[in-house]
Amino acid sequence: MPELPEVETTRRGLAPHLEGHIVRSAVVRQRSLRWPVDPDFERHIAGARILRLERRAKYLLVHTDRGCAIWHLGMSGSLRLVRPDAEVRKHDHIDWILDSGWHLRYHDPRRFGALLWTTGDPEAHDLLSHLGPEPLSEEFNGEYLFTASRGRRQSVKTFVMDGRIVVGVGNIYASEALFLAGIRPDRPAGGISRARYLRLADAIKQVLASAIEQGGTTLRDFVGGDGQPGYFAQRLNVYGRTGQPCRKCGRPVRDQVLGQRSTFFCGSCQR
Structure with a gap:
């Protein structure tokens, strides 16, 4: 998608x-x-x-x-x-x-x-009026995530994938950002500290910026070409790597379903 x-x-x-x-x-x-x-x-x-x-x-x-x-x-x-x-x-x-x-x-x-x-x-417009901030904007930061998460019992992964909280953090990007931030995806959003949300916001920005750069450099042919953007194809840390060794610690990458979506994480590096 x-x-x-x-x-x-x-x-x-x-x-x-x-x-x-x-x-x-x-x-x-x-x-x-x-x-x-x-x-x-x-x-x-x-x-x-x-x-x-x-x-x-x-x-x-x-x-x-x-x-x-x-x-x-x-x-x-x-x-x-x-x-x-x-x-x-x-x-x-x-x-x-x-x-x-x-x-x-x-x-x-x-x-x-x-x-x-x-x-x-x-x-x-009805489709846009309810949306949260853009993840690469100044409005989106760790303090914002920390405040918005208070009292929420849902998992942190489904929390950051909620377009009313922040737009554009899809399944791949959520899994990869949580890995970079060292946060288990199934942790309750309301129980994560301010310091960890500061790391997570930075990780989300990093992953999305990298994906945009990747797309911009791998495909520029929207004129006469197939019009398909370059998907996030750089080396993934956890997404889709169930059973393979974590690139940091070497232990097997695990998976579970959260919010009806496959979720990938390292049980050692993410707490």
Whole structure:
């Protein structure tokens, strides 16, 4: 599933080719996505000038002089720029035809993604208004996590994966950050000290920044390529390594299920 780093890589890859350009028209081949595409979307976007691309959590916000398009890539969605004569594949659901001659094409085999339109403040949209701070912002830090965690009995892993607490800390990133911070993922969030949350916040920032850098350096071909961002592929410490030796202490990496998600940790290095 595309997570925050993958969506940020998509934003960075597409922004230079979209910002300042006009959407001449749009073609919607499949309206039945996670939420139906507005039947008037083609009329809304035709002639709009793209002002800037932003990311909020896992949403890509395309600001125009007429409103804002909110993209969500869902489980399998991707965006790429293709030439007008590029073959339309089975799951190529939406095209934006740009004044540059390129088409911005949305591909989504599972159709769990979405394209929404708003003329209001996108931050006030129902999908975004409840979200917590961005993990790489100054607003997010250990003190914030410590305060938000008081009285909570849920595991610290499910706590930091809650988008109302902080956005974009997906399953891989939560497991890896907790390993770097030396915290067992099943510890009750409310019982972890301020000092340990300071370490955890720094670890989250480190893991996500590394994933974004990895994506930005391993794949830049959003023009004429497959549009797939570079997933976090650097050497993982614990995620997916059940039974393999911990890279720090050599003891076997363990796993358990928390919040219906597979969780990986070292029982020796994480307390």
